[in-house]
Amino acid sequence: MKNPIAERIADFLKHYPPFSSLQYTELVAIAEHIKVVYLEKNQILFKIGDPTHDSFYVVASGAIGLSVISDAEETLIDKCDEGDILGLRPFFAKNNYLMTAKSREDSIVYAIPIETFRPYVAGNTHVLSFLLESFASNTRNPYDKDNRGKLISENIIFNEQSATDIQYFQPIKYTKNPITASTHDVIRHIAQTMASRQIGSVIIQENQMPIGIVTDFELTSKIATGQFSIDTTAEKIMTTPVVTVPEDISIAEAQMMMLKHNVGYLCVTRDGTEKGIITGIISEHDVVAAQANNPGVLLKQAKRANRSKELKVVRDKLTDLIQNSIDKNIPISHITSVASEINNAISRRAIELGIEKTGTPPVRFAWFSLGSQGRREQLLMTDINNSLVFEDVPAEKYDEVKNYFLQLSERVLETFEKIGFEKSPQGSNSNNELWCKSLTDWIKQYNTWINTPGEKGIHLSTIFFDYDFVYGDPFIEKALTDEIFASANNNHLFYAFLGTDAIKKPAPLGFFRQFLLEQDEEHKDTFDIKSRAITPLVDAARVFAISRDIRGITNTYQRYKKLADLEPQNADLYLECAEAFHTLHWFRTEEGLKTDSGGQYINLEELTKVDKVKLKNCFQPINDIQDLIKNRFQLTYFT
Amino acid sequence: MLDWLTGKGDPDFWKKYSESFDKADANAPVRYIVFDCEKTGQDWKEDHILSIGCVGVENDAIKVGDFFEVFIADHKEKHENEAVEKLFKVNTDAIPETEAMIKFIGFIKNATLVGHSTNLDIEMINQALKRMNLGKLKNEAIDINVMHQRLKNLSEDQYHTLDQLCDIYKVKKNSRSTASGDAYSSALVFLKLRKKLKMK
Numbered sequence: 001m002k003n004p005i006a007e008r009i010a011d012f013l014k015h016y017p018p019f020s021s022l023q024y025t026e027l028v029a030i031a032e033h034i035k036v037v038y039l040e041k042n043q044i045l046f047k048i049g050d051p052t053h054d055s056f057y058v059v060a061s062g063a064i065g066l067s068v069i070s071d072a073e074e075t076l077i078d079k080c081d082e083g084d085i086l087g088l089r090p091f092f093a094k095n096n097y098l099m100t101a102k103s104r105e106d107s108i109v110y111a112i113p114i115e116t117f118r119p120y121v122a123g124n125t126h127v128l129s130f131l132l133e134s135f136a137s138n139t140r141n142p143y144d145k146d147n148r149g150k151l152i153s154e155n156i157i158f159n160e161q162s163a164t165d166i167q168y169f170q171p172i173k174y175t176k177n178p179i180t181a182s183t184h185d186v187i188r189h190i191a192q193t194m195a196s197r198q199i200g201s202v203i204i205q206e207n208q209m210p211i212g213i214v215t216d217f218e219l220t221s222k223i224a225t226g227q228f229s230i231d232t233t234a235e236k237i238m239t240t241p242v243v244t245v246p247e248d249i250s251i252a253e254a255q256m257m258m259l260k261h262n263v264g265y266l267c268v269t270r271d272g273t274e275k276g277i278i279t280g281i282i283s284e285h286d287v288v289a290a291q292a293n294n295p296g297v298l299l300k301q302a303k304r305a306n307r308s309k310e311l312k313v314v315r316d317k318l319t320d321l322i323q324n325s326i327d328k329n330i331p332i333s334h335i336t337s338v339a340s341e342i343n344n345a346i347s348r349r350a351i352e353l354g355i356e357k358t359g360t361p362p363v364r365f366a367w368f369s370l371g372s373q374g375r376r377e378q379l380l381m382t383d384i385n386n387s388l389v390f391e392d393v394p395a396e397k398y399d400e401v402k403n404y405f406l407q408l409s410e411r412v413l414e415t416f417e418k419i420g421f422e423k424s425p426q427g428s429n430s431n432n433e434l435w436c437k438s439l440t441d442w443i444k445q446y447n448t449w450i451n452t453p454g455e456k457g458i459h460l461s462t463i464f465f466d467y468d469f470v471y472g473d474p475f476i477e478k479a480l481t482d483e484i485f486a487s488a489n490n491n492h493l494f495y496a497f498l499g500t501d502a503i504k505k506p507a508p509l510g511f512f513r514q515f516l517l518e519q520d521e522e523h524k525d526t527f528d529i530k531s532r533a534i535t536p537l538v539d540a541a542r543v544f545a546i547s548r549d550i551r552g553i554t555n556t557y558q559r560y561k562k563l564a565d566l567e568p569q570n571a572d573l574y575l576e577c578a579e580a581f582h583t584l585h586w587f588r589t590e591e592g593l594k595t596d597s598g599g600q601y602i603n604l605e606e607l608t609k610v611d612k613v614k615l616k617n618c619f620q621p622i623n624d625i626q627d628l629i630k631n632r633f634q635l636t637y638f639t
Numbered sequence: 640m641l642d643w644l645t646g647k648g649d650p651d652f653w654k655k656y657s658e659s660f661d662k663a664d665a666n667a668p669v670r671y672i673v674f675d676c677e678k679t680g681q682d683w684k685e686d687h688i689l690s691i692g693c694v695g696v697e698n699d700a701i702k703v704g705d706f707f708e709v710f711i712a713d714h715k716e717k718h719e720n721e722a723v724e725k726l727f728k729v730n731t732d733a734i735p736e737t738e739a740m741i742k743f744i745g746f747i748k749n750a751t752l753v754g755h756s757t758n759l760d761i762e763m764i765n766q767a768l769k770r771m772n773l774g775k776l777k778n779e780a781i782d783i784n785v786m787h788q789r790l791k792n793l794s795e796d797q798y799h800t801l802d803q804l805c806d807i808y809k810v811k812k813n814s815r816s817t818a819s820g821d822a823y824s825s826a827l828v829f830l831k832l833r834k835k836l837k838m839k
Binding site for chain 1: 708807809819830
């Protein structure tokens, strides 16, 4: 008897290694022994310490997270998606699982009995080498070149250590070919070098061998105190001997050496002794930076990136960091402020790289982020909006200057796209000649929006009122902001139009307090959290902030906080809105990370009762703030 | 004449089937058989079964190997429906209804039957058994449609097709509808519903 179900599973498996190396008939034979298991969200497939199962698993749909326990906390180290294999451990070892596999959403996995599969491993060299390579390279799929060595599968031999500990025993990255000076060099010059190179130490060498070190500490304690003159030579104040270490030292060892000798710098020599040739220097900063994906490191990496690909790596790591932070229930305000700093660093570096290629800018300019990035709220890889303002130039030079900036913007946006950001579908980017112009033209533009707001024009322009200065000359930002708030001041017509825009989407509750769901085919029965809940709050915050002359704060949460300070009579409502915004943002981010999308549509079926109540509680503030808008700006005259 | 009532004149396979209920081991995990029938129509008196597909579920997992599918040969009647005709011609391994029922009974044994609108399917199987002078199916039966109604507190007349249930519970469907394919989809919906209803 044919088994169409087994054939259907074989059809699925044949797309993924190592099954792709097997014959179709073999796959069908294997599939007949498979068990199909359904896992609810957050259901555990196997736990650290569990005896190994008699099957390994292939994810058929959904996603399974692999985590280890470190410092009594669960740390997510890998996520298995469709076609990924997990739980291979019983192939190689008889002892217990070293990781926990837990479904991150509703998932279906195929359980393939080890005994069924073993003959194929022995009989097929491709399959065998795939499994061995997975084991050795610590990746789930060694054929995936991009991820080589990046992922840690559950097969790794951990010695009961956690992920952070592994990183500890990896070789440390340090500055190679450090700056050195000789014993006769004058301290003034050494200090000048340290300042210009932005370094904290200089190794004093003789015949390329380290004999001492001058650091910030020596300069403050011996020169600044007046104990020695600034014109003495290095040998008078240098600390000697220097602590030296060999080249392939691990992070943990480096840290131990520093603590043991109570120093902040280690000198790396070729053979690890004082008599070796200097090859590098390790600072305390390097040790901190080497530990995990900490935000400081990402910032540093972003600043030092030389290619768009390196920036992409930083952005991908940021996604991991956000995911881990969400998993650990870190408050979303912390996550957003960290993420926006890193996002800004990425943007800044992308612009710098663009300038390197395009040539020095002819005049001063400023680059602004708009929309969600401008509000410092962007956690997901959604589309980006930006604008460019350059200094006023004489009319005859205008075209030339504008061309330069359009070219520059084009380059920068290319980089953004390579990093994974989408361009604005409305073309609200600075490579659009409408949004790349001189300060005077921009002021005119804003004046048009503010003084003659047509219904159609205003919708497009609201994101331009959430701008964040990213790069260039701050004076331009100040000039622009002053001008905008001067013309917006007490301009009731303008407020009214912003207000009308903000209350377009009413609070998303139906008559019986049920959710209002989407009706169109594609997103049927999902809840559009972005346009029905988040955007109304963002819009409301904007109109109040502008009408209260709140400058320099674009973040929705902070706008509400500030408003609460300014208007104690409405403080409760504003604070409720601030909280609601955070909760909604959290839901959206989680959904976006899970489905690798903008997180706009939430499937209510997948939410727990508690989550649904949490979500619903956010709607009352939306309703109340919209009432406040109607009263404050007397919208009844307009609508 | 009343032999089938006392069970004396029953064929061996039916005796074995009946015995499997008496000998049931209370400690063994419950074996569910998720099944689906392709029929000539929805009338349990006039129409008959074209094919049956089954797959086993045990301990919250579908056992792909615990599988049964049978195609039933024509009753000599002419089919008006062209699509039905087509379905028939493809299946050269179709067997007579009697033989199919013997195999089916031999496969399901005392398992709990699970399906989508099981009442009609079971009634049609019972009709087939009646034609063989046998009694009715003794198996317990669970309807996933009823499970869904219970989960959502819906009234009994709120009926969902299998396709609709698949959409609600995000089960990917096979493009062509066969008894075994629908049985597999029903099995996935069943697993999800079981979890959500916290059935043991």
